[in-house]
Amino acid sequence: TRIEKAGYKHFMAKEIAEQPVVIADALKHYVAGDGTLRLPEALDFKGVDRLTMVACGTASYATHVAKYWFEQIAGLPVEIDIASEFRYREPPLSPQQWALFVSQSGETADTLAALRYAKEHVGKVVSVVNVATSSIARESDLALPILAGVEVGVASTKAFTCQLTVLAILALKAALDRGRLDAAGLAGHLAALNALPGLMNHALGLSADISAVSKNLAEAQDILFLGRGPMFPLAMEGALKLKEISYIHAEGYASGELKHGPIALIDSHVPVIVLAPRDGLFDKTVSNMQEVMARHGKVVLISDAAGVAEAGAGCWKTITLPEVAAQFAPILYSVPAQLLAYHTAIAKGTDVDQPRNLAKSVTVE
């Protein structure tokens, strides 16, 4: 069947808008009505002492976020690498560990080569893929679909948030298997995940406000994205999205690392997007933000109402999202990050769905 834009101007806009539905689909697939997880029996993390996650591009940032979840919720040590480094580094691996590959297309050459290397050394090879019939899915011991549906826009959006959703479920499974989570704990995390489609709908409703911010961003030469904890990888993904489609140079940094280099870039021309849900590290992020403002950087604070009330004074712009469980905030905050990139690209007049020099799937080295 031919995939249409269904009234949207671009596939990217359609795919951003589809997220509440596809995430609800993924959750329905992996969580039974009685609140138990529905995963293959062979996916048992008991006895697994380490998880190595490998991917490229946006999928790689999904693994970076998931590292926080596997370590914090399941107490499972995680190593992450990009596939093009991993495959030639040929790191020592052991049968006690598993390797997990994340890929939208399931055909990325570097990721497939990394998988083939890992397969000879680790206990189990698991993949999280959108295309269930892909090479990566076929060559894995276990392939878990993300159920995002066909993604046409070169800049990945709904596949990223569906990857995160499935990885969150896997982290919960690991926590159960490792005795780190009881039924009540599981129910709490699942309630937080189940709230996401509704919260994302709310975030989608901010598109016009975000578009107004983007009109200003379109004039910038360089843009910084900051975040802490699981929002740090989202800062890198937000920067990637922006540079992919608007061609504006952007960097994602851990807020606490600002003082070790990027602060030298700050002047009155540099917008700094601060991804800061009011979590346990909020105050630290706010003090980093104030360092930016003291140097006349233009701060765009993305937070919830309490965060904006507490720290919004002096910001150039603020974007207010609904409250969300801190751990899963990267899934919700993906929406404004994607919309910022999208509207900035529109303001610049670039080709949103087919950015120059990029391919949807990179099947050659």
Ligand code: G6P
């Ligand atoms: C290309 C695409 C990116 C994607 C990356 C990994 O660079 O443009 O959007 O994140 O490949 O692709 P995969 O299909 O393995 O997720």
